[in-house]
Amino acid sequence: MSEASADIQHDYIIVGGGSSGAALASRLSENGSTRVLLLEAGRASHPWSRVPVSFGMLIDNPAANWRFFSEPEPGTANRSIPVPRGKLLGGSSSINGLVFVRGQPLDYDTWAQYGNRGWSWQDVLPVFRRMETFEGSGDETRGRDGPLRVSEVPDQNPLYDALFAAAVAAGYKRNADYNSPDQEGIVKTQATISRGRRMSTAHCYLRPAMRRPNLRIITEVPVERILLEDKRCVGVAYRHNGRVVEVRAGKEVILSAGAVKTPQILELSGIGRPEVLAAHGIAVRHELPAVGENLRDHINARIQWRIKVRGVSYNEMARGVGAVKQALKYLATGGGFLSLPSAPLLAFLRTRPELETPDVQMHLVPYAVKNPKRRQLHDFPAMTVACYQLRPESLGSIHIKSPDPAVDPAIRFNFLSDPIDQRAMVDGFRMMRRIVGAPPMEPFRGEEYSPGSAVESDEQILTWIRNNSETAYHPIGTCRMAPGPNAVVDDRLRVHGIAGLRIADASIMPTMPSGNTNAPCIMVGEKAADLIRAAA
Numbered sequence: 001m002s003e004a005s006a007d008i009q010h011d012y013i014i015v016g017g018g019s020s021g022a023a024l025a026s027r028l029s030e031n032g033s034t035r036v037l038l039l040e041a042g043r044a045s046h047p048w049s050r051v052p053v054s055f056g057m058l059i060d061n062p063a064a065n066w067r068f069f070s071e072p073e074p075g076t077a078n079r080s081i082p083v084p085r086g087k088l089l090g091g092s093s094s095i096n097g098l099v100f101v102r103g104q105p106l107d108y109d110t111w112a113q114y115g116n117r118g119w120s121w122q123d124v125l126p127v128f129r130r131m132e133t134f135e136g137s138g139d140e141t142r143g144r145d146g147p148l149r150v151s152e153v154p155d156q157n158p159l160y161d162a163l164f165a166a167a168v169a170a171g172y173k174r175n176a177d178y179n180s181p182d183q184e185g186i187v188k189t190q191a192t193i194s195r196g197r198r199m200s201t202a203h204c205y206l207r208p209a210m211r212r213p214n215l216r217i218i219t220e221v222p223v224e225r226i227l228l229e230d231k232r233c234v235g236v237a238y239r240h241n242g243r244v245v246e247v248r249a250g251k252e253v254i255l256s257a258g259a260v261k262t263p264q265i266l267e268l269s270g271i272g273r274p275e276v277l278a279a280h281g282i283a284v285r286h287e288l289p290a291v292g293e294n295l296r297d298h299i300n301a302r303i304q305w306r307i308k309v310r311g312v313s314y315n316e317m318a319r320g321v322g323a324v325k326q327a328l329k330y331l332a333t334g335g336g337f338l339s340l341p342s343a344p345l346l347a348f349l350r351t352r353p354e355l356e357t358p359d360v361q362m363h364l365v366p367y368a369v370k371n372p373k374r375r376q377l378h379d380f381p382a383m384t385v386a387c388y389q390l391r392p393e394s395l396g397s398i399h400i401k402s403p404d405p406a407v408d409p410a411i412r413f414n415f416l417s418d419p420i421d422q423r424a425m426v427d428g429f430r431m432m433r434r435i436v437g438a439p440p441m442e443p444f445r446g447e448e449y450s451p452g453s454a455v456e457s458d459e460q461i462l463t464w465i466r467n468n469s470e471t472a473y474h475p476i477g478t479c480r481m482a483p484g485p486n487a488v489v490d491d492r493l494r495v496h497g498i499a500g501l502r503i504a505d506a507s508i509m510p511t512m513p514s515g516n517t518n519a520p521c522i523m524v525g526e527k528a529a530d531l532i533r534a535a536a
């Protein structure tokens, strides 16, 4: 798909067709008289994307991924950490690990407490309900007829039974539905998978909407900046076949380019911190110091164990003859290794009993990969448990490094700079060992392969995390939503001080939702459609 035209008028221009942008484009264009233009920098699709296990193939694939890297920082041993982001329709929902988590009521009540009316748990729950068709059991808080199909992992494995029993033996509870208001416990993962196929927003939202004459989607057109007339946004400029094309919006432009690219587009347009813009020779069109600030992400610590029992680790099953069998099984039934999300079991736990709600999340995985080439499995049976602190305090930033839109911005996570984060990560690390060390895991558990038992004191654990951990791929917050000058958008997602411009993506989140971020991003896209329709 491609097109270059300067004179088509649309009511709304959406920049970026990812988790939020695709949901927004689909909902806005439900009204046949609303003309919507969706501009996406990446391609329309990638052949691997529909197969769930493809997250391993697409994690550093330039055909579907921006492949950003963070700046080296002393807090993470001066490593340049990979920051994959989806670059195709569906955005990161087309390449992600498919784990579906709404978060905790506390998350959204916190957003409301910052002064964001309409974003409390009670406000967003109806949006979470209407966006999903949950194929599992669950109470009235779950949706049954939304566009996004969500199912519980059907895979069975004696290793899972042992992990459940081990978590209970270690003092943690099981939970039937962690996407109900009570998140706590060890659980089977709910995933954006149906009948063995990935449920991206491209598939669930855009595909059914594509035939609408009032929705135009143009792919492979990176937007470089927005067009401003004084303090009003009137359109965008994108690159097509080496030329810059300007296109105007009759009503509004909505940036949904994600937490990395949305602040870059604002800064390239002269909206942001004056000192950042001045350093790159960009004239200030509108001073907004919060642009690019307030970056949060989950730093993810992984422990790998060898497994003593044959036939339970996918490290064996996904190699050689086993791989052929898995491929045939997938083709015949839609099941097996190829149909799994990045983790079939999760645990949401409290590191301290006095906490009100869980503060760490674990991903329990029946295989282990060689880092950093994640697609390569170890050639021995193994498993992984990974852990991150749910609501990190450490704040980083994303700012331009150049006035050239093709130069990636500087991503500074500032991971583990806050002592609360350090404490939670060390405690969570010990909890992973406690669960896998519990008696029900005895028949399965081999040697702790990485980092190994020599890493034992708090200091050693923290140092190991600093030296080895990567992100869980959940950057948020770089265009924070709140009233007043220390934020970028208001609670109707309108950019402070600029008419005709909204933002709807992970960047608006004032704090981290407790879990993986795809579901909250889709909720933001849905909610943006409500707010725009209400204003029209």
Ligand SMILES: Cc1cc2nc3c(=O)[nH]c(=O)nc-3n(C[C@H](O)[C@H](O)[C@H](O)COP(=O)(O)OP(=O)(O)OC[C@H]3O[C@@H](n4cnc5c(N)ncnc54)[C@H](O)[C@@H]3O)c2cc1C
Binding pocket: 015, 016, 017, 018, 019, 020, 021, 039, 040, 041, 042, 055, 059, 084, 085, 086, 087, 088, 089, 090, 091, 092, 093, 095, 096, 097, 098, 099, 100, 101, 221, 222, 223, 224, 256, 257, 258, 259, 261, 262, 265, 342, 472, 473, 474, 475, 504, 505, 506, 507, 516, 517, 518, 519, 521
């Ligand atoms: C490898 C990986 C694994 C993950 N695993 C999970 C998981 O298991 N569960 C979960 O809940 N979350 C997961 N996430 C996170 C989740 O997918 C993201 O938080 C979410 O998809 C972000 O949504 P978004 O709309 O903010 O941005 P995106 O979905 O990234 O969409 C942004 C879109 O804008 C486009 N774009 C960017 N710049 C421009 C431009 N200049 N012009 C035009 N278009 C542009 C991009 O190409 C992209 O399509 C994962 C993410 C990754 C990358």
